[in-house]
Amino acid sequence: MGISEFTPRVFSGIQPSGNLTLGNYLGAVKRFVEMQDDGIETVYCMVDLHAITVWQEPAELAHNTRELAAAFMACGLDPERSILFNQSQVSAHAELGWIFNCVARLGWMNRMTQFKDKAGKNAERVSLGLFAYPSLMAADILVYHATHVPVGEDQKQHVELARDIAAKFNHDFGVAFFPEPEPVIEGSATRIMSLRDGSRKMSKSDPSDMSRINLTDGPDTISRKIRKARTDPFPLPETPGELDGRPEAGNLVRIYASLADMAESDVLRQFAGKPFSEFKPALAELAVSRLRPISEAMGRMLDDPAEVDRILAEGGDRAAAIADPILDRTFEILGMIRSRTRKR
Numbered sequence: 001m002g003i004s005e006f007t008p009r010v011f012s013g014i015q016p017s018g019n020l021t022l023g024n025y026l027g028a029v030k031r032f033v034e035m036q037d038d039g040i041e042t043v044y045c046m047v048d049l050h051a052i053t054v055w056q057e058p059a060e061l062a063h064n065t066r067e068l069a070a071a072f073m074a075c076g077l078d079p080e081r082s083i084l085f086n087q088s089q090v091s092a093h094a095e096l097g098w099i100f101n102c103v104a105r106l107g108w109m110n111r112m113t114q115f116k117d118k119a120g121k122n123a124e125r126v127s128l129g130l131f132a133y134p135s136l137m138a139a140d141i142l143v144y145h146a147t148h149v150p151v152g153e154d155q156k157q158h159v160e161l162a163r164d165i166a167a168k169f170n171h172d173f174g175v176a177f178f179p180e181p182e183p184v185i186e187g188s189a190t191r192i193m194s195l196r197d198g199s200r201k202m203s204k205s206d207p208s209d210m211s212r213i214n215l216t217d218g219p220d221t222i223s224r225k226i227r228k229a230r231t232d233p234f235p236l237p238e239t240p241g242e243l244d245g246r247p248e249a250g251n252l253v254r255i256y257a258s259l260a261d262m263a264e265s266d267v268l269r270q271f272a273g274k275p276f277s278e279f280k281p282a283l284a285e286l287a288v289s290r291l292r293p294i295s296e297a298m299g300r301m302l303d304d305p306a307e308v309d310r311i312l313a314e315g316g317d318r319a320a321a322i323a324d325p326i327l328d329r330t331f332e333i334l335g336m337i338r339s340r341t342r343k344r
């Protein structure tokens with residue numbers, strides 16, 4: 001099903017697994033905020049059911065979920081204009097996730113590169129949930145009939161899997177029920193790299209804290225991490241094309257462009273011929289000026305966890321009001337008897 005027959009709706013999610021990074025901010029949350037004002041309904045989720053695919057300490061999971069909610073709002077997501085909630089409060093995700101486990105084929109899941117990266121040599125010992133996770137992700141999106149999914153580059157394959165699942169479901173049951181959602185991967189920050197190694201993605205789970213900037217880092221830490229970021233000995237070039245083959249330099253330029261809302265070519269126009277010893281302090285100053293208000297606002301919101309929980313409850317109610325009828329119709333398509341009147 002093309003998406004043109006469906007009312008446009010945006011859905012995306014982030015795992016509350018701690019250490020929200022500059023990559024998550026520039027590649028995802030900043031885009032979520034921009035899309036909030038496009039006149040389309042926006043639904044943003046803290047995907048706690050995804051987080052438990054690897055071990056989470058219960059007290060930390062609760063803290064990280066509230067911290068992520070605070071980060072969403074501190075970055076500019078407004079709980080009035082967007083639906084903000086944590087996944088486990090809307091049971092339709094897990095229910096549709098199971099149905100999709102029965103639609104997705106093992107061969108499709110075996111091709112998921114993120115699973116291979118995360119499981120590594122340990123594939124026999126990781127949870128079944130880690131393997132099945134892209135089918136839960138498809139359910140997250142499709143239980144809202146979402147049409148647009150803003151994500152970083154690393155999630156593209158998973159959104160494509162959601163399209164395959166939607167198409168197979170529609171084909172198997174002879175319906176035109178689920179849309180095939182489009183990944184929205186735009187801007188200069190779709191793949192922010194580690195500050196220590198330009199060939200690896202900046203990641204919350206990298207063992208080296210120096211490899212990433214966390215949204216909770218203070219100004220001194222941010223400046224130190226940028227000062228120590230790996231670069232090459234050459235000055236900044238005049239055009240973006242000349243950054244090919246210079247992954248660390250390209251990464252810092254893209255971070256600058258995205259933080260400043262500038263084109264990469266304009267950043268280079270400003271800094272062409274300058275050494276990194278001049279570019280890095282400018283980048284550090286820019287990063288601090290953008291991130292400090294965010295971490296301060298997060299701190300204020302976390303002082304009142306009951307208010308955060310209230311916002312998540314309200315978002316959960318609004319999310320369930322969309323998802324539950326779609327799930328009910330899915331059960332009906334499958335031929336399942338749903339004769340209870342009181343559901344939960």
Ligand code: TYM
Nearest residue numbers: 012013014015023024027028137140151152190191192202
């Ligand atoms: P997660 O929690 O790993 O990452 C959240 C978002 O941040 C983006 N991102 C990056 N973007 C640019 N550069 C980086 N270095 C970087 N690191 C992370 C990710 O692409 C993502 O957009 N499976 C998802 C969460 C999820 C989801 C969904 C997303 C669950 N259900 C439904 C969309 C729709 C994940 O683990 O993202």
